Amino acid sequence: MDQINILIGTPGRLLQHMDENPLFKCDNLQILVLDEADRCLDMGFEATMNAIIENLPPERQTLLFSATQTKSVKDLARLSLSFPTYVAPHEQAATVTPESLQQSYIVCEIDEKVGILWSFIRNHLKQKVLVFMATCKQVKYTYDLFCKLRPGVSLLALYGSLHQEKREKIYNEFCRKSNVVLFATDLASRGLDFPKVNWVIQMDCPEDVDTYIHRAGRTARGVFGKGEGLLMLLPHEEKIVEDLKNRKIPINKISVDPSKVIAPQRKIEALLSDNTELKQTAQRAFVNYLKSVFLMKNKDIFNVQLIDTDAYARSLGLIVPPRIRFLHKYNKNISPNQEKNEQDNVVKKITNSNNYDEGSEVTSAEEEESKVINNMPKPRTEKLTKKIPQFEFDNNDDSDIEDFLKVKKTNTVIETPQTKEFEQTSKKKAKPLTKAAVAKKILKKKIKVNTTVKFTEDGEVIADDKRDLKSELAKQLNNESVGGLDIEKAKEALQEEDKFDKIRFREKVKAKHKEQKRKLKNKTKEEDGEKDDFGSQSESDGPDLSWLPNPDKVYGKKESDEQSSSDGKSDDSKQSSDNQHSDDSDNSDNEIYHRPTKRKLIESRGIPQDSIAPRKIKKIQDVSAKLSVQEAEALAMSLLNKKYM
């Protein structure tokens, strides 16, 4: 780190190295360059920049760059500049922005913005467009929504809450592609050099003139760069144009042909009703936009009270406008006097500077305020179309959207009784639906929230042993319809339930053990069965113990056996004779114990088992062979008769 010649970094990262890296030394620093110097020196980076400057040697050259350079002595004094030189290459130029940048603005209602943007994109499919919005949430929502609506061109979104790697990927993708739309926050308004951007759309009014210049500067870059800029303003935001013109920015007012605006309102509403996540993003976009307007410094231009929030919510696809808590809180905290003053101010401003409400009569401040908020004079663009040149939606690219636009009717709604009914009911719902109201409704209907009931295919309820309450106390507590929760009672009920849970658990363990035992038993049985295959043929035959050594041989002969052994018979032959004459009483015990199976005996004598026929059958075969047919028949009959007598 101490060997490097050039270091490029953001203020935060640089300060982190200074604080945490022992190898990072700036004693020999010769040149400090601050790109986007006005931004670096403004309030947001003040503390960080002051800390960095403290760590740098005072003997150095300092270079500051920006398209909107600060001349504030206070700011420059912090850098300890001596003999500063101001270099402005375009100071004598007629305009501060490049001549090849064509700039225009439109005035529209807040609920028209989405439709205008959508129509613009649909008509510029073969162009590279950069759209600036006020907040991350708006960018995210517009991106998600338009992706679902499929405009027919690549869409990208760039905003601060994205991971750095993703930001870089999106940046590179936007640079690479030529037909693409990028939705972005002011994160992309400075320093990023996107090549060949055709259009910069400022969908929300920029914070100040500097922000406008930086945003617009993303197009018409370099020596031969060309581009166009479009600024969308709400009627009360039009005052910024004056500031722009005072700063030598050539900007012309144009209007939009309403017949060419296709607002996919129904589609958006349908999408949101199907997709809760998208709906939540829309709600966040709505609240965050209003918050950003509320927090703007320049209250002459930004006034959240003048925004038709219901219309804005509807344009985002939200049928029920989300609650704007910060605004409610703010309105509550304003004392009546303050409120009246504010109202007076709003009215004065509107009546003085706005030409749209020429016909309205001021009766009292309060009346006027409510007029301003609820019945804001609508400076519809149609009114202005006579004087102002129209915005050319049809561009020269090869897309066949021109025909499409001519054929398609805008906002065609087939009126069905259902839609009429819906509109009527939605009109009736003037009262906002609060969470408390919803909760009251649920309580009235006695619906138990957060309960799951499972049914069989026949519609019978399946009892859930885990969820069913067992103890009386818990049941009682559950049935109580009093709001709130008695912690002590709930604790006791839980303890009671715990007892039943333990019993259930014990039973479960017992059942498991039983099952294990049963399985083990079955296994051993199976193993025994396998042994039988190799030992005795059937259980009635008894175990095959022929393989055991002869106890006589091992323990010597018994007295009772002496006689039989003296007959000169071998052990094997004795065994076989024993089998043949099983009624021999002397050796009966040994016989039963040592009796091998018939199969074993036959095998031990070396006679093939197949060749042995049962003795009785053999005898009959022998006798019948010697008889004639008649004699054999007679014999058979007599045998049968004998058997059944």
Ligand SMILES: Nc1ncnc2c1ncn2[C@@H]1O[C@H](COP(=O)(O)OP(=O)(O)OP(=O)(O)O)[C@@H](O)[C@H]1O
């Ligand atoms: N002398 C030059 N000849 C040709 N092209 C140039 C020249 N100087 C700059 N450019 C091109 O102009 C574009 C803008 O340059 P650069 O990014 O340096 O501007 P910048 O003033 O830093 O802009 P910003 O700070 O607003 O992002 C770049 O694409 C660059 O290649």
